[in-house]
Amino acid sequence: TLFFEAQRCFFKMNSENRKPFTVLVEGNIGSGKTTFLEHFRQFEDITLLTEPVEQWRNLRGWNLLDLMYKDPAKWAMTFQSYVSLTMVDMHLRPTPTPVKLMERSIFSARYCFVENMLRNGILHEAEFAVLDEWFRFIQQHMSIDADLIVYLKTSPSVVHERIRKRARSEEQCVPLKYLEDLHQLHEDWLVNRAFAECPAPVVIIDADLDLSQITDEYKKSEHQILRKAV
Ligand code: DGT
Incomplete structure (x- = not known):
């Protein structure tokens, strides 16, 4: 029985650490x-780890997303540092299941959003330097690896229309140009591999399709995600 007990403990440890x-x-x-x-x-x-955006809209009653959109020069740094924290929290969250799906990551925060804010002058180079040092430190010292990236590829004009329709109050002034810039940064990161780091293989899904057709598109990626669940 001692042997079986040891074996049971071993399997338990193994599945907890995996x-x-x-x-x-x-x-x-x-x-x-x-x-x-x-x-x-x-x-x-x-x-499923969804919607960190809800945390950004309510930190102890403060809507950081709204502050950032209303006065980016003042709030971008604060917003991005909180985004990083919520992302690290998701990356490190212990998961009882063999598969974990995360909405966004610390990588897109850095390579798409922070990069964009640097390029259009919203972040001062000194602020960018601090965020980038944090990013590098986290990368080196924390376990934030990924196994697969699902890239929902869209056209800026299509998402512009969707954003207008969903009418999230903070996003009402999001211009098409902003979505075009973010689109290009996603492409540079995930398709053109312009940044040093692409942390995992990328599956591209045509996400311009509307809701009635998109389920078929989603199904195509099921096997890549689910076969890992056994
Ligand atoms: P979905 O489900 O694809 O429609 O996703 P969304 O649009 O609900 O979620 P997401 O993360 O693309 O964007 C949520 C809002 O937060 C959006 O107004 C853009 C903003 N956002 C997300 N991540 C960042 C970030 O790292 N920095 C900045 N400045 N904004 C961000």
Whole structure:
């Protein structure tokens, strides 16, 4: 019995220490990341980490997302440092299942949003330097690896229209140019590989399709995600 007990403990330790197969769901604002994650709610053995945006809208009663959109020069640094914290929290969150799906990551925060804010002068170079040092430190010292990236690829004009329709109050002044810039940065990061770091293989999904057709598109990626769940 001692042998069996030891064996049981060994298996338990092993399954607790085993890292989940981690999938990052990426794409422009309004590309349907939340809908994609919700599609996988029907399957067992997957942990879904959705909507960090709700935390950004309510930190002890403060709506950081709104502050950032209303006065970016003043609030961008504060907003991005909180985004980094919520992302690290998701990356490190212990997961009881063999598969973990995350909406966005610390990588898109750095390579798309922070990069964009640096390029258009919203972040001072000194502020950027601090955020980038944090990013590098986190990369070196914390376990934030991913196994697969699902890139929900869209056209800026399509997401612009979706954002207008969903009417999230903070986003009413988001111009098409902003979505075009973010689109290009997603492409540079995930398709053109312009940044040193692309943390995992990328699956591209055509996310311009509307809701009635997109389920078929989502199904195409199911096997890549689910076969890891066994
Ligand atoms: P979905 O489900 O694809 O429609 O996704 P969304 O649009 O609900 O979620 P997301 O993360 O693309 O964007 C949420 C809002 O937060 C959006 O107004 C853009 C903003 N946002 C997200 N991440 C960052 C970031 O790292 N920096 C900045 N400045 N804004 C961000």
